[in-house]
Amino acid sequence: KNQVEQSPQSLIILEGKNCTLQCNYTVSPFSNLRWYKQDTGRGPVSLTIMTFSENTKSNGRYTATLDADTKQSSLHITASQLSDSASYICVVTLYNTDKLIFGTGTRLQVFP
């Protein structure tokens, strides 16, 4: 079954610290993997898109990595800010389709 699992479910860190969010998937084969940021009550906003052949992609303080062999991705946030408090969602596209499979997200809270 094609699934996307994220860990941890929730995370609390102090402002200025780094953190890493995990995404494990069983979607096979897949075309690409996306990370989205969703503020509470708002629409998700795209952070990164990586194809199966890419290992890393950065967007400012956000860096996503992908290991297609182990079917794992991570999102690293550097020097966290209060505005990073949000849910982060991993989304995998089934190969040769436009079917998106969503993870349930990691809820990050950054405290001063």
Next chain:
Amino acid sequence: DSGVTQTPKHLITATGQRVTLRCSPRSGDLSVYWYQQSLDQGLQFLIQYYNGEERAKGNILERFSAQQFPDLHSELNLSSLELGDSALYFCASRGDLYSGNTIYFGEGSWLTVV
């Protein structure tokens, strides 16, 4: 601003009623998706349209229906509403079916059924 417009932003209605949620995709985007997000839950895929045709169906109840019009805007119709239908409904769009395209989400329509 993602360029995807959803109306209304908030809606309160009674059980048994019917509502219509509207989505205007980004200019030129042919593909429209609808998602439901209940409180503290993940996004649940409902249905997708591409250039006016239904392309994929997810966990959409028979009480719900959708369509995409020639001008590419889409409507999600929810009928015989139940308390459990209270959720945030998102519309998303992208240019074509190329899987690498960014998918842009609207700000959602908050539906409260009382």
